[in-house]
Amino acid sequence: MEKKPILLAVDDDLQVLGAIDRDLRSEFRRDYRVLRASSGAEALATLRELKAREEPLALILADQRMPEMEGVELLEKARSIYPDAKRVLLTAYADTEAAIRAINNARLDHYLMKPWDPPQELLYPTLHDLLAAWQAQYRPRFQGLRLIGFQWSPLSHELKDFLAGYMAAYQWLDFEANPEAQILLSTTSFTSADLPVVVFEDGTALSRPARADVAAHMGLAATASQDLYDVVVVGAGPSGLASAVYGASEGLKTLIIERQSPGGQAGTSSRIENYLGFPTGLSGAELAHRAWSQAIRLGAELLAPQEVVSMCVQDGYKVLTLANGSEVRTRAVVLTMGVSYRTLEVPGIDHLTGAGVYYGAARTEARSCDQQDVYIVGGGNSAGQAAMYLASYARRVFILIRGESLAASMSAYLIEQISQTPNIEILPFTQVREVRGQDHLEEVVLESKGQVEARPARALFVFIGAKPSTEWICNLALCDAKGFLLTGRDLVADPRYATSWKHSREPYLLETCVPGIFAAGDSRAGAMARVASAVGEGSMAIKFVHQYLDE
Template sequence: MVANMTSKPAIIVVDDDPAVLQAIARDLRKQYGDRFRITRADSGAKALDVVQQLKLRGDTVALFLVDQRMPEMNGVEFLEQASEIFPAAKRALLTAYADTNAAIDSINKAQLDYYLLKPWDPPEEKLYPVLDDLIRDWQATFKPEFKGVKVISDRWSPNSHALRDFLARNQIPYRWLDIENNQEAQQLVTYAGENDNPCLPLVLLPDGEKLVKPTTAQLAQQVGMQTEAESPFYDLVIIGGGPAGLAAAVYGASEGLRTVMIEREAPGGQAGTSSRIENYLGFPVGLSGADLARRAVTQAKRFGVEILNPQEAKSIRLEENYRIITLSDGSEISCHALILSMGVAWRRLTVPGVEQFTGAGVYYGAAQTEAAACKDEEVYVVGGANSAGQAAMYFSKYARKVRMLVRGESLTKSMSQYLIDQIDSTDNIEVWPFHSVIEAQGNDKLETLLVKDSQTGEVKTLATNSLFIFIGATPSTEWLADLVERDQRGFVCTGPDIPEERAWPLERDRFLLETNIPGIFAVGDVRHGSVKRVASGVGEGSICVQFVHRHLANV
């Protein structure tokens, strides 16, 4: 699990004499144990193993204090190898009087900072003043190592993109290291024992544990996310963690309902991928979708909402007054009231090559995950609605040029005016109306786009490594089968939108946001006829809880 975010820097002491090793470690703990972790080893080989594990965990070494005369690997030989792993660490050699010439010769060879003669008694005079000086020098330039999850891969790995997008959207601190351009990445692969046959992506956890090509579910378990319900029964189950689902969770739990929310990707839903929401009430300078999701999740958990993530509902069945949900891991939870708030997924672009390069240059959403990798490149954005505009504005901070490919004549039909004005005033964004992608080409990654101008019929060949697609959305409701009424496009029907021929078993009227099944409600983008805006989704989720209470009163 992600933890130990503030571990102490290490002082490594190495000596093959057990008595000397114990004595020096004792003196070091007495003086520095409150600020540093004192780690000892009785050989250079064992010490190197320790140093490599520290590197894998993202820990830091402040000082190496090493005996010179050791079998198999002497002190200078150890320092030469250890310094490649922690080049900023200070280096001091413990020597007997007879070894002083060797110590002096090693000052240049191993870039030795100091050598100390044995014995060092009393340490207050002969040991601490020297080490204090070295440690002060080290602290003056010390920059803490990143202590979160590390993902090592090449840029064009679809598996790596999925993991990085999952971590980013769930707001788990991580650092991506490009194996092709980053020397530290290559070192870490070696220290993890994967250099002979590297199987990427390689994920390193803060405790040094490695995961080779993990799934998002496996990664979620290792970083401490909850994927299993604590109880078999809840007053309210919410499927989907977008703004509507989060609002329902907050209001439901705050009003005393035992509530669980099931989210298959990340809280925030599609809105959570937005780089900037500028028309949400109460935030005059705007906020990112990630910020909104983080605030809502914090609020929901404060009221006791359980959030299962990543977890997916696979089917629903009815047994008397219970609605029973089967999850992707085969487990089941039941409830009296169920809210469907699955939102929508990006509609796929069905032209040759796009599917082949998805995750390797072609992306749906993913603005915040991939933007930094697009520095000084030419980026193409497909779509003309707000999501595409927000992404283009975000990419413009990194890319040399952002080109928006719009099938229609302009952005005015589907984009908010404030966003159109921002795009117009951004020098490195171009809008190409009447243009559509007709093919994506490349070898192991996207390299070329074929784009057609529908007015002239001209087909343009464009070199690029980055295509981001925002072309509308479709609901993921196939799993509801025939139980819940849906329209022809798969959106869930509620209230007066349900066909009259659908039987209604209760004496009371159907509530406004209730489906054809009593006690099953739908809110947000997944609902037929909903307004596709964050604020409206939040409103529907909030209002729906009142209908849930009224339903439960008669159960």
């Protein structure tokens, strides 16, 4: 919990200091902590220590006549350490003229006369007014993980995207634009050359950390706890999370493995408004987080971020090899790896990816586009949802499509919302030919009906179709020419694949050519690219897992 703000009393006369301390505690101890110092040097040391611990200082009350350092000098120096704290000079009648000059020259907030008896009339009213003014401007220190980096650093972007995917509470501090970032970095052992730096709530700091290291500090598991599972779900998109929820709720020993963050491509959607049961809509990240929490509550075990790199069958058991070299054994597998956005193949794209060019990530980078022009490539629902979200921040949002309109690829409700948003403009028959910039995106070169034009741009968000994330499994399970997993009747109805199924029974509806390995969601051939469909397939896969395990 955030500690109470501090009131610091300073006086070299210990009897007077005791009286100040007593009166301050009597009136303010419920909302503030009262500290004391018997000299200017001691007070400055205390302030520096408080600053290093990032503790809030609300007010410093210092006596004017102190040896070695007068009150005005102390309060001037205190301003450089705590510029927002209220500074009050305690003075005798003979020093009032100097106190008034200090208010004008040293920007003191007030002076008080000694003696201040009764405090209810001569001390408390003034301090209450000053503290009320301080509270109006006070912003409590962020409690949680903080990320210090450069806005145009691809690694900073990757970390932001990772944290946002897990809905982790974090504070982004741009080192070049935020003085707080420089102060916080000075409390670690790192310099600007080590950025990005993650500072955890316990004070631990990591430079350029791998996602697995951040995940470990967040409490995410990276290794399996069991020797054998009933079902392992590979991928935590909507279909994978549905499989985990239903598998765990029906008593199966369930493990779900996710290589990035929960939600898959749907998790990057800024607003899903056509999913059953949520009349006002919800973000993809929120939907994924709810399902993730539900699966854990029901008993599923989750590994993240962890990647499956290969799988084989040994004596009927499926053995999955993970990127860290460990193995997981299971009786059945549900493959729900989903899809990833295709890359935009134009000059300059590799250099600027993560530095103004982003795949998805509209929610992560929207605030950095405040009052700027941004461009979106793509005409599907993900592009439309991103456009609506970015329109709340950007000056103008341009949607680039190769065709004439959005009607063939986007839901009607999104098309209507976009048409009613004045700062969104659709550019039909338009393609990106080049992106330009030194350390970040500065221009996009567009071609429309044979005309080429360079336009200034803050960001380019790419949503241009998807490719299945099945490279590692196509040597075991049968995939079509585009890499999508073939299942069920497709394995026996098409003569090209008929020999791939060698079991005496027909394959179950979502079963691949390997008995006991099922596929659901967007990486399955013939799947419908909608959240509700993915959830339905993931849930249905568990029914077939039960049937397979009962054989």
